[in-house]
Amino acid sequence: MNSIAIIGGTGLTSFAGLEIVRKEVVRTPYGTPSAPLTYGQYCGKQIIFLPRHGSRHNIPPHMINYRANLWALHDKGVQDIIAVAAVGGIDAAINPTKVVIPEQIIDYTYGRQQTFFEKDLVSVKHVDFSQPYDARLRQHLLTAGHEASLELFAGGVYGVTQGPRLETAAEIDRLERDGCQVVGMTGMPEAALARELGINYAHCAVAVNWAAGRGEQAITLESIQQCTQQGMIKVRSLLAALMATL
Numbered sequence: 487m488n489s490i491a492i493i494g495g496t497g498l499t500s501f502a503g504l505e506i507v508r509k510e511v512v513r514t515p516y517g518t519p520s521a522p523l524t525y526g527q528y529c530g531k532q533i534i535f536l537p538r539h540g541s542r543h544n545i546p547p548h549m550i551n552y553r554a555n556l557w558a559l560h561d562k563g564v565q566d567i568i569a570v571a572a573v574g575g576i577d578a579a580i581n582p583t584k585v586v587i588p589e590q591i592i593d594y595t596y597g598r599q600q601t602f603f604e605k606d607l608v609s610v611k612h613v614d615f616s617q618p619y620d621a622r623l624r625q626h627l628l629t630a631g632h633e634a635s636l637e638l639f640a641g642g643v644y645g646v647t648q649g650p651r652l653e654t655a656a657e658i659d660r661l662e663r664d665g666c667q668v669v670g671m672t673g674m675p676e677a678a679l680a681r682e683l684g685i686n687y688a689h690c691a692v693a694v695n696w697a698a699g700r701g702e703q704a705i706t707l708e709s710i711q712q713c714t715q716q717g718m719i720k721v722r723s724l725l726a727a728l729m730a731t732l
């Protein structure tokens with residue numbers, strides 16, 4: 487039973503170390519997911535892997551079919567999702583390559599299909615999203631980080647922006663005033679859709695740059711790529727340790 491899924495983000499389009507068993511093209515009432523679902527064994531656990539930006543990393547954050555992705559995983563019996571996501575660090579303690587296990591979300595996105603509850607309803611539905619992340623999964627990630635001797639940032643608010651452009655320095659100042667510690671583009675509506683389907687969900691966010699106006703240097707693609715590579719080494723060791731704790 488593949489009840490655990492890993493959604494990969496930038497830097498985790500293919501999953502080294504995953505022993506692939508099969509791939510499955512899935513269609514859902516909401517369209518086609520970003521990529522075929524990859525079934526495999528990772529550190530002794532059966533998992534499903536789905537790269538949210540597609541197998542060729544060509545689907546930008548605002549064009550991802552989040553509903554199809556989440557529906558496909560739900561349809562295959564997934565109960566726990568670890569969502570890996572690249573972010574910019576706003577908090578001074580979240581330097582590039584730092585891995586963060588956020589505790590809260592503020593959604594600044596717009597125009598995305600953000601709910602399953604819109605048509606053919608017996609009655610209007612609202613889900614409790616006070617705590618957007620699953621406490622048990624977050625704790626497993628923190629324990630795994632400890633076991634892998636990684637210095638994680640435990641907690642923090644993930645501000646989700648529309649993208650695909652990066653923010654202005656003033657926008658980051660505003661996010662900071664709002665209480666955000668990291669900024670990324672894919673956290674929503676993914677987390678909320680997981681909640682609507684009753685799937686446990688936690689983020690493993692990796693800082694790949696200082697957010698706009700926070701670093702000494704300009705944000706370049708080269709430095710983002712370099713930090714992504716280094717950060718993903720940490721993520722892989724975190725996920726390996728996680729498999730032993732789940």
Ligand code: HPA
Pocket residue numbers: 572573574575647652653669670671694695696697698
């Ligand atoms: N802003 C928004 N999304 C991001 C960033 C950023 O600085 N870095 C990686 N994803």
